[in-house]
Amino acid sequence: MTSMGQDLVIGIDVGGQTAKCGVVDARGNIVAQTVISSENTTNAEEFVSALAEALNRIIVEAKAEGCIRGIGVGIPNGNFYTGVVENAVNLVWAKGGNIPFAKMLQEQMNGIPVSLTNDANAAAMGEMTYGAARGMKNFIMITLGTGVGSGIVINGEVVYGHDGFAGELGHTCAVRHNGRRCNCGKEGCLETYASATGVARTAREWLDMTDEPSLLRSLDNIKSKNVYEAAKEGDKLALRVFDYTGRILGEKFADFIEFSAPEAIVLFGGLARAREFLEEPIRKAMDENVIPLWRGKVKLVFSQLKESDAAILGASALAWEL
Amino acid sequence: MTSMGQDLVIGIDVGGQTAKCGVVDARGNIVAQTVISSENTTNAEEFVSALAEALNRIIVEAKAEGCIRGIGVGIPNGNFYTGVVENAVNLVWAKGGNIPFAKMLQEQMNGIPVSLTNDANAAAMGEMTYGAARGMKNFIMITLGTGVGSGIVINGEVVYGHDGFAGELGHTCAVRHNGRRCNCGKEGCLETYASATGVARTAREWLDMTDEPSLLRSLDNIKSKNVYEAAKEGDKLALRVFDYTGRILGEKFADFIEFSAPEAIVLFGGLARAREFLEEPIRKAMDENVIPLWRGKVKLVFSQLKESDAAILGASALAWEL
Numbered sequence: 001m002t003s004m005g006q007d008l009v010i011g012i013d014v015g016g017q018t019a020k021c022g023v024v025d026a027r028g029n030i031v032a033q034t035v036i037s038s039e040n041t042t043n044a045e046e047f048v049s050a051l052a053e054a055l056n057r058i059i060v061e062a063k064a065e066g067c068i069r070g071i072g073v074g075i076p077n078g079n080f081y082t083g084v085v086e087n088a089v090n091l092v093w094a095k096g097g098n099i100p101f102a103k104m105l106q107e108q109m110n111g112i113p114v115s116l117t118n119d120a121n122a123a124a125m126g127e128m129t130y131g132a133a134r135g136m137k138n139f140i141m142i143t144l145g146t147g148v149g150s151g152i153v154i155n156g157e158v159v160y161g162h163d164g165f166a167g168e169l170g171h172t173c174a175v176r177h178n179g180r181r182c183n184c185g186k187e188g189c190l191e192t193y194a195s196a197t198g199v200a201r202t203a204r205e206w207l208d209m210t211d212e213p214s215l216l217r218s219l220d221n222i223k224s225k226n227v228y229e230a231a232k233e234g235d236k237l238a239l240r241v242f243d244y245t246g247r248i249l250g251e252k253f254a255d256f257i258e259f260s261a262p263e264a265i266v267l268f269g270g271l272a273r274a275r276e277f278l279e280e281p282i283r284k285a286m287d288e289n290v291i292p293l294w295r296g297k298v299k300l301v302f303s304q305l306k307e308s309d310a311a312i313l314g315a316s317a318l319a320w321e322l
Numbered sequence: 323m324t325s326m327g328q329d330l331v332i333g334i335d336v337g338g339q340t341a342k343c344g345v346v347d348a349r350g351n352i353v354a355q356t357v358i359s360s361e362n363t364t365n366a367e368e369f370v371s372a373l374a375e376a377l378n379r380i381i382v383e384a385k386a387e388g389c390i391r392g393i394g395v396g397i398p399n400g401n402f403y404t405g406v407v408e409n410a411v412n413l414v415w416a417k418g419g420n421i422p423f424a425k426m427l428q429e430q431m432n433g434i435p436v437s438l439t440n441d442a443n444a445a446a447m448g449e450m451t452y453g454a455a456r457g458m459k460n461f462i463m464i465t466l467g468t469g470v471g472s473g474i475v476i477n478g479e480v481v482y483g484h485d486g487f488a489g490e491l492g493h494t495c496a497v498r499h500n501g502r503r504c505n506c507g508k509e510g511c512l513e514t515y516a517s518a519t520g521v522a523r524t525a526r527e528w529l530d531m532t533d534e535p536s537l538l539r540s541l542d543n544i545k546s547k548n549v550y551e552a553a554k555e556g557d558k559l560a561l562r563v564f565d566y567t568g569r570i571l572g573e574k575f576a577d578f579i580e581f582s583a584p585e586a587i588v589l590f591g592g593l594a595r596a597r598e599f600l601e602e603p604i605r606k607a608m609d610e611n612v613i614p615l616w617r618g619k620v621k622l623v624f625s626q627l628k629e630s631d632a633a634i635l636g637a638s639a640l641a642w643e644l
């Protein structure tokens with residue numbers, strides 16, 4: 001084994017439907033990759049075996065046998081400290097139990113070290129290692145997808161907190177009274193407003209409440225994508241939905257800034273592609289709601305990483321620390 | 323100079339009216355102390371000279387000549403990174419300008435190293451070094467005084483953020499719409515409700531709005547101390563003021579927990595002495611507003627440090643790091 005031989009890692013992004021896996025080099029190139037289903041089995045052993053098989057396939061494909069320094073995994077409810085996936089209700093093979101995932105995968109992979117964290121923390125690592133936050137020591141990553149995830153970096157390190165689960169900014173309170181019901185059981189959480197599902201929900205609510213004409217009226221099941229397309233066409237209601245979403249994000253970002261004084265807030269995920277409609281209202285609400293000290297000083301950055309690669313890259317960034 | 327000779331530090335707590343100074347040993351005993359006025363001069367040079375003179379007096383008193391390892395200063399708007407006091411509008415000698423305080427004091431003290439941070443961060447250092455947070459690596463210190471200050475500790479280190487000013491939790495938003503005007507220029511900041519002045523303000527507002535009988539009606543200028551004393555007498559309005567104050571604190575604490583997953587929230591300051599009226603509503607609102615993961619799991623700790631000592635001890639804790 002040469003010294004070059006250790007210069008590859010594996011990144012895995014495990015979601016409810018799929019697990020994306022890639023062999024990654026030190027420059028952030030994905031030299032081999034594959035995707036497997038993560039909803040075919042309700043058995044954790046079986047899922048980990050299938051995953052190990054897929055990894056061995058791409059290791060061979062990348063001619064990287066004996067050269068993998070470590071494996072990083074981004075996974076919902078992944079506890080960085082323990083390597084355990086805890087109460088992940090959206091992973092059928094985990095059944096909401098406590099799965100010692102890192103240990104299981106490491107055993108199946110002949111002892112290659114495995115480190116895991118939740119998907120938003122992995123995304124933050126990815127941005128810091130390969131992306132928009134390169135060189136930044138203090139930033140907050142916000143992932144705007146089905147939900148709102150977050151990864152907080154302070155002094156160059158992801159914040160895990162006392163128990164390994166820090167950074168649940170999607171569940172901070174955006175609307176105190178009569179807020180929307182969240183999957184977590186609370187009301188008014190940021191992610192019920194500022195996620196892709198939140199945007200669709202806002203549009204549906206507003207269509208119900210008024211007679212205002214809108215391109216969205218003709219649709220049966222409105223998704224955030226439809227709202228985006230309508231906004232592109234100049235649809236006034238759709239544009240106001242993004243204004244409102246951006247304002248709620250900006251208001252909460254002001255609170256986050258007052259917590260950790262980051263250099264930047266980095267946005268990533270499907271909804272972040274609506275930058276043209278979100279950036280201005282976010283910036284405005286952020287500046288109106290933050291104390292003068294930080295007004296106009298905190299960068300608002302939209303991730304430049306290709307979304308299909310970013311999940312793998314983020315997870316792989318974890319492995320370089322091993 | 324023996325090795326024992328380096329085992330003392332100085333802690334200074336600079337406020338708007340006074341500067342409290344103490345020589346402190348490694349066990350947290352204040353072996354000599356003094357207080358000087360901080361409102362006698364509008365000239366920074368003069369204030370620093372007076373301070374140095376006071377320090378030299380207590381060094382002699384403690385027989386500690388040549389034995390001081392460092393000087394730690396807790397001071398409003400103190401930037402840990404630069405040693406500069408920036409825009410401290412409440413310090414008459416600073417006149418809201420930028421004062422290179424650490425450098426000036428170090429020069430006056432024959433080169434003894436000086437480190438400074440804001441008062442709430444110093445309080446957090448004090449709790450971690452000598453107080454209720456000993457052994458904790460992740461906690462949030464909340465100081466309930468004239469305002470609401472905060473010091474955030476993650477992985478055993480105070481969070482300073484990108485610019486040195488992290489931890490302005492008193493200015494996160496507690497009431498989004500029609501919130502009270504804050505000195506910072508914003509509306510609805512936590513400190514307009516949950517500080518000593520906030521408590522008095524709540525009482526005055528409620529007395530104005532209703533005819534409800536209350537012991538407080540007979541008073542001209544209600545202070546938080548009066549509200550506390552009335553609550554002690556069983557005054558219903560005063561008791562509700564504390565319920566309300568506690569609820570607002572608990573709601574915001576839930577957001578803070580979702581940020582950094584601390585082991586504990588530590589309360590300190592004059593208003594924290596109303597523990598008998600605040601603890602239950604804080605705990606209730608905290609648990610109702612945090613995601614299930616942390617429900618009932620984050621400790622709520624009231625500082626046990628003597629308030630007169632705590633400010634000096636907190637600042638002195640900084641000096642041990644020098």
